[in-house]
Amino acid sequence: MSIKVKVEISPYQEHHFEKGMKVDKLLKELQLNPENVIVIKGKQLLAPDDWVETGEEVSIRSVISGG
């Protein structure tokens, strides 16, 4: 069992982590600036101190729109 993280930013990526961790730690592990993204579980917005358990799936979505 691992955490499944779908990074919905081009190019699309998928990561797996063996241990549960907080959202802010997860973003650090992926070297993502928390100002650039939001983290979602199902339809729920996750806070930086929310814990993600093994066996759960979260999505990371960019907040930046361009043009």
Added chain:
Amino acid sequence: MKCTKCKGKAIIKLPQHNARFCKTHFEEYFLNQVKKAVKKYKMIGKDEKVLVAVSGGKDSLVLWEVLHRLGYNAEGFYIDLGIEEYSRHSLELCRDFADSRNLQLNTVSLPGLTGYGIREISQKTRRTPCSACGLIKRYLFNRLALERGYQVIATGHNLDDEAATLMGNITRWQTNYLSRQSPVLPSNHPSMVKKIKPLCRLTEKETSSFAVLNGINYIYEECPLAEGARSILYKKTLNYLENNSPGTKIQFYLGFLKQKTELFPQESETDLSVCRICHQPTTLEVCAFCNMMEKLGLEKITL
């Protein structure tokens, strides 16, 4: 993490305001920021009808939702730019949003009007896709608002958009653009409709969070034609600064607005006349839009 206001569970941290909010107090904060902008910059007058420019993205749909909740008479306008699947999906999201709230959505198709999508227009007129898109949207928003009786055009530009534009204008010292950059562009001609940016005090992270918390489905894939746009580089740079020094973006933007009249005084207004072809306001004999249509071999466009 506890809500600064009620000590309930916080769902968002806003380091720039040294605050954390639960869903209820985040929404209260969010609506207050919009109310503040609308009031301070005198964006919407009593009984004025607002046309919200919607793209299917988070900012414009959130803006429409908020103006609707605040009791404004706000209707939507979507332009199908003919960007294949991206346009199809974004129109569907706008329609779903409008239908679920029983709101009026006006739509116009660029391929329907001209026979071309934005990609072809950009190639044929030798403009970047973002530049061609900007010109076409500004023109069609104004013309539709005028023809259908809207007094205000509202766009979803947020704090990040405004700060990135400011950074671009400063790095290239475009003082002319700096003097004109504003949350409100008043009507300076009978055929020019006032344009407003009510989300100018809110970050993209906040508008995205508001959308998710309120179940607003939006298109979150980047526009395929905007890849490599300089505005994205500026936004990432500003967010790097923001993460290391919270409050940078709002201080940068609001500080500019406070001092811009003194630092970048507006040059005397160029007299506007009307385009020989479409009668829309312009400083030239033929406006930039009709000029673009001429390059495509097209005559006057009827909405």
